[in-house]
Amino acid sequence: MPSLIALPLFVFFLFSFGKTEIYEKYCSPCHGKDRLGKTAPPLIPEFLKGKNLKKIIREGLSATGMPPFPNLTQEEINALISYITKPVKNVNYGLEEIKKSFQYLEEKPKNYEIKKFINITVAVDKSGFVYLLEGERLLDKFPMKYVHGGVKFSLKDYVFYVPSRDGWIISYDLKERRPLSKVRACVYLRNIALYGENVVAGCVLPKQLVVLSRALKPLKVIPLKGRISAIYTLYKRDALIVAYRDRREVGIFNKTLRSYPVEEPLQDYFIDPFENYIIGSSRDGKKVVIYRIEDFKKVYEEKTGSLPHLFAVSFWYRKGKFYMATRHRDGSLTLWELYNWKKIKTFRLKEKGFFVRTHFKNPYLWLDTYRNYVLLLNKKSLRLERIKVSEGGTFTHAEFSGDGNIAYLSVLGEGLELLDAYSFKKMKSYPLKYPVGKYNAILKSRSLYGAFLGYEVFMEKCWGCHHLKREAFAPPLEWIAKNRPKDLILSQILNPEKNYKLLGYTRNAMPRIRLSAYELEALMELFEALRKDLVE
Numbered sequence: 001m002p003s004l005i006a007l008p009l010f011v012f013f014l015f016s017f018g019k020t021e022i023y024e025k026y027c028s029p030c031h032g033k034d035r036l037g038k039t040a041p042p043l044i045p046e047f048l049k050g051k052n053l054k055k056i057i058r059e060g061l062s063a064t065g066m067p068p069f070p071n072l073t074q075e076e077i078n079a080l081i082s083y084i085t086k087p088v089k090n091v092n093y094g095l096e097e098i099k100k101s102f103q104y105l106e107e108k109p110k111n112y113e114i115k116k117f118i119n120i121t122v123a124v125d126k127s128g129f130v131y132l133l134e135g136e137r138l139l140d141k142f143p144m145k146y147v148h149g150g151v152k153f154s155l156k157d158y159v160f161y162v163p164s165r166d167g168w169i170i171s172y173d174l175k176e177r178r179p180l181s182k183v184r185a186c187v188y189l190r191n192i193a194l195y196g197e198n199v200v201a202g203c204v205l206p207k208q209l210v211v212l213s214r215a216l217k218p219l220k221v222i223p224l225k226g227r228i229s230a231i232y233t234l235y236k237r238d239a240l241i242v243a244y245r246d247r248r249e250v251g252i253f254n255k256t257l258r259s260y261p262v263e264e265p266l267q268d269y270f271i272d273p274f275e276n277y278i279i280g281s282s283r284d285g286k287k288v289v290i291y292r293i294e295d296f297k298k299v300y301e302e303k304t305g306s307l308p309h310l311f312a313v314s315f316w317y318r319k320g321k322f323y324m325a326t327r328h329r330d331g332s333l334t335l336w337e338l339y340n341w342k343k344i345k346t347f348r349l350k351e352k353g354f355f356v357r358t359h360f361k362n363p364y365l366w367l368d369t370y371r372n373y374v375l376l377l378n379k380k381s382l383r384l385e386r387i388k389v390s391e392g393g394t395f396t397h398a399e400f401s402g403d404g405n406i407a408y409l410s411v412l413g414e415g416l417e418l419l420d421a422y423s424f425k426k427m428k429s430y431p432l433k434y435p436v437g438k439y440n441a442i443l444k445s446r447s448l449y450g451a452f453l454g455y456e457v458f459m460e461k462c463w464g465c466h467h468l469k470r471e472a473f474a475p476p477l478e479w480i481a482k483n484r485p486k487d488l489i490l491s492q493i494l495n496p497e498k499n500y501k502l503l504g505y506t507r508n509a510m511p512r513i514r515l516s517a518y519e520l521e522a523l524m525e526l527f528e529a530l531r532k533d534l535v536e
Contacts, residue, residue, distance in 0.1 A: 022076055022080050026069060027043060027080070034088070034092075035084060036205075037167075037187065041145070041146060044088050045086070046188050046205070047146075047188075048084065053081050053084075053085075054077055057069055057077050088205070092206075093187050093205075097184075098183060098186075098221070101183050102217060102218060103181060103183070104181050107142075108178065109178045110177045111177075112134075112177060114134055115134065116403070117158065117402075118401075118440075118534060119403060119406075119440075120132070120160075120441040121134070121408060121441070122160060123408065123430075123435060123438045124147045124435070124436050125432040125433055125435055125436070126147075127433040129141055129144070130162055136406065138430065142170075142179055144162055147162055147163070147164055147165075147437065148189065149163045149190055150163075150439065152194055153442075155442070155532070155534065159180075160172050163189055165188065169199065169201065169212070171199075171216050180215070181217075183218060185203060186201060186206060188203065190228045191231060193240055198211050199211075202242065203228065204228055206223075208222060209221070209240075210222075224244075226244035227244055227245045228243070229266060230243060232270075232271055233446065234252070234275055236275050237252075239252050239254040241278065241293070242257070243266040244265055244266070246265055247265055250291070250296065260296040262289075264282040268280065268307070268311060270310050271446065273315055273322075273446075274521055275293065277292055277293060277299070278291050279313075279324075281304075281308050286305060286306060287301060288301070288310075288326075299341060302343050306328040307328060308326040309326065309328065310326060312355045313356070314365055315338070315449060315452075315453060316360070316365075316379050317460075318379060318456070323336065323337055324336050325377075327355060327356050331351055331353055332347060333365075333367060333377070347377070349375070351367070351368075353367055355368045355398070357398045357400070358400075361404035361455070363379055364376040364378055365377040366407065368398065370396060372389065372391065372395065373387055373388045373389060373390075374398065374409070390411045394411065394412040395410070395411050396412060396436070397436065397437070399440055399443070400440060400443060402443060402536075405420070405422075406420070406427065407420075407421040410436060411435070412434065412435070415429055416430040416432045416438075417429050442535075448529055448534060450521060450525035450526075451526045451528065451534070454526030455468075456522075457526075458523060466480075468535075468536070469536065480527070481528070484503075486524070486527070490524060494520075496510035
């Protein structure tokens, strides 16, 4: 019998042992003895926020492998919740564990044919499924839970990669028409990026980068000192950029990781379309800060009053200037001028939302509202319009087909709604239980952002004589892209009076067009995209 002084300590150890015993008996077969997941997801705080744990334990989760446990007492449930909501301090998940998780998948190919690759779109149902569409057509559907961090497309290989919060990544081959392989890169994953011939996972638990082959075979683990906010590909530098939520530095990874100091942790950030600047924000600072990637010198800072959501930014071009739009935590929308770096206007909206989406052919910015309508901001007039899309559902996010003709809307309570992106007429509906992210093959490929702006430059500066794919007063841009070398195209744009003879003409009919360096770069990226059939 313990003394009265030792009794509280004795009760503590007894209660702690009881919690462990309950967990091992009821939870560890699926969630793992270390709480890091096995056939079910991890039971750690990062995965449990906002969940009614008492109800889940007592009643289970329908349409999942989670059974109910009505036999547990309230004290046992409380003890179990206390145990699983404590942070895991030492997460041991390295290269050997990753290698053991790798699997080739034995899925049978589906019977479909892709007509236009640029219209391939992946839609995620939070209930645990991924849908593959081309335009209006549903091509395939496969199970995957906790999709998180954005689907990435390899335009060269016709393969896309779907990551999940609990570290699993699936590769899907559009030529073979099936999922190919899967691997668990870590316990808690932030996002993935394509780098050279590799896929790289940015991991929060453990803190590391995991380098995989394009077939998802594990190759290398690179330990990190901080908690990743995101990793992105720097296509023009053949590198990755890494920022942290808890460290005042940014890393550039090109075979090795090199760090550069910044004033505050960049908890949310993105890269400009021409990959010269990193635009970031900090949760404490409530401001936008811009660094030049070449030397990480700060070039601009602006207070916003409310945290901007920089993972969901839209770009466009008009009358010689490039713009971006950001949503903020309070629902407001801010318009910015790129490269001259200044705030143009902030719209104080009553609708709360995180996303602002557009297509380079669409005249509007599409804003989510968490109501039954879409807010549209005209890019020219800056007038707001409202389009009703549901009777009782809640609109949360828009995406477009690659050709810009279809708008895919996530409407909670109804499903995935397909609208004509110009007339707003409903085209089709798919009954997803909880539609969230949607990812188009080209619109989510950052390597093409400059080309999309180049299309808008073309429409303002070149369309009077050239059309994109058919003859006008001058040859189609697509024909030029596929039949003339890049240096000759550049020479013709810069100095048509001296260059026309190299093209076989007897006289010059093309005026010299005054272009800024960014306008010229955008046009040249458009030519490259046309050569690869990635813009129409």
